[in-house]
Amino acid sequence: MSNKNERKRGLGRGLSALMADVNETETVAAKGPAAADQFVPIERISPNPDQPRKQFVQSDLDDLTASIKEKGVLQPLIVRARENGEYEIVAGERRWRAAQAAKLHELPVIVRDFTDIEVLEVAIIENIQRADLNAAEEAAGYRQLMDRFGHTQEKMAEALGKSRSHIANLLRLLNLPAPVQELLRDGQLSAGHARALVPAQDPLKLAQQVIKGGLSVRATEALVKRQLSGDAAPKAKRDTGSEEKDADTIALEGDLSANLGMRVQLSHKPGQETGQMSIKYTSLDQLDELCRLLSNI
Incomplete structure (x- = not known):
């Protein structure tokens, strides 16, 4: 069990340093076998019980097994020593x-020499770096x-070689209802379609329309815009005189929501610099976290 200082240690020994360990094994496939510290009997190696990835696609494992039978294991595993030589x-x-399926010994x-915290970090990083990882994962x-x-x-973004906008856009997807995220995981929706649905008032209903109609991303964006203007804008005009939110405002709401893990809405009158920001929390734990963040500003 980690203490609070470990969890909030910032970058610890360095996210970039952990990335280097992952990349050390991930970039060697095209160059031939990489240098390993040693060879270990397969029965002395066990998986990480806290591995964040719980599902492995059998067809992918079959392809990898066939490759290992032909060429061997080109990329060494990263491991840490346990008791009794395990x-x-x-x-x-x-x-x-x-390798087990290929009957390697x-x-x-x-x-x-990783801590428990670093083991979990590296496991998450390795999963993120995999090309076949879907946007929701x-x-x-x-x-x-x-x-x-x-x-x-x-x-x-700096350590993983990604743009900040790429990370922010993906984090917005976590604001979608669970059923819509499941459609994304199943491949029925693309990441582009899902991003377009984030500001919608009823993302699941629109997602079903998108799938049924085979709509493009641009058509999905237009569908969301029509829903927002038809359902939300008239009331807003009667109450506040405000106009439909522009794309920048919607994107900023998405960024703030992704960063906080809570629904953020912005409201301001066109041409003015004043407005309101509302943050919706769904539990007292979220309220405590929001108070902590505001106290540290």
Whole structure:
């Protein structure tokens, strides 16, 4: 169990340093086998029980197994030493699973002295770096790094080689209802479609229309705009005289919502510099977190 200082340590030994360990094994496939610290009997290696990725696509494992049978394991696993000569996987569980299916007796490993916190960080980073990770899973990985370890969007973008806007756009997807996120995970919606649905008042209803009609991202954006202007704008004009929110305001709401993990809405009159910002919390824990953040400003 980590203490509060560990969880809020900022970047600890450095997110970039942890990234270097992951990239050390991820960039060698095209260059041939990478240097391993040693070879370890496969029965002495066990998976990380806190691995954030719980599902492994069987077809992908079958392809990897076939590749390992032909070429061997080109990318060493990152492990840490446990008691009695045992090793725990930090990164590379897919290779371990495929190697078992290929009936290998030993595996190349790189041994690192990681803390429990760093093991989880590296596991999340490895999942984020995988090309086949869907947008919802990638967004969840970023959210874990922010919530559990205090990493900022800027630091993650720098260390992971991503743009801040890429990370911010993905984090917005976590504001969508769970059923819509599931459609994204299943591949029925693209990340572009999902981003367009974030500001909608009824994202699930529109998502079903998008799927049924095979709409493009641009058509989805137009559908959301029509819903907002038809359902929300008339009331806003009668009450406040305000106009429909522009794209920049909607994007800013999405950024703030993603950063706070709470629904943020902005309201201001066109041409003026004053307005209101409302933050919706759904639990007392969220209220406590909001008070903590405001107290630290």
